[in-house]
Amino acid sequence: MDTIFKRRSVRKYTDRPVTDEEIKQILKAGMAAPSAKNSMEWVFIVIRDKNIFEEFCKVHVNAFALKTAQAAVLVCADLSEEKDPGQGWWIQDCAAAMENMLLEATDLGLGTLWMGVYPKEDRIKCMKELCKLPEGIEPLGLMSIGEAGKAKEPIDRYMGDRVFADVYGKLWKD
Template structure:
């Protein structure tokens, strides 16, 4: 649980490199995520080219973390591996993978940030072009990585008034 509470969205990183060993461990964590019918349709593209970062920043003005990220991973789905084509389970599968990756980055002492790509058509088109994604490979998001410039305290965001028993509005804990 400690890693879950320590995970924070980090938007500014030091110049300390993120190693290939660290990136591989983060991707391994992503691949440990559950997927619908065990389809494992995820595809990971390690991004190291600052020009790709700059290009993405042009279509995602809130992606300023890419200015200092030391590595990033584009999480995509290979739609040909979908068990129920057209149902969109890949979105949940890739999201679970991304969350695992964020947690593993935290466990490794790195900062990370989930940058949304799907469903924004301009972001999708940008990444399809610059990363040369073939037909059927759909980007979901980018995990930006780096050593955080500052330590942020763990946070517990539990909100009791958003938890119900059996029916909406019936408090779970009294």
């Protein structure tokens, strides 16, 4: 699947608007992700408010992609929807949704960036305040979206020395 290798982090975007239809398609991909016990405890906040982008940049210096982003999606979990409460599966569930969204956006010809929110306390607090998240809604990460300002090369990071056969240390292939 070429899209996997084409997906790269994009931190500068053009002025080309991102449509609600594109965002809906990206959200559909997110909600198609696997989740533990099919919890699907995710909640998504579509953000177009530049003030929210600016305020988050004050807390997270490596969120500067938001300066040119056309939109962003905050991927959160509604902890009340967890099928196995308190185990923390939501982190993996929301990460799977996030990755699906990055890939769908890539397939649509859009650039994205995954910005980490969880587990950094200051970023969590900031996003909770800015997006008025009620108790029990936990943010995992923020995805910026836009047309890439500059094309990036597809990536192949295969590392044969990280792959073992049956037991750790026995290389799967030389």
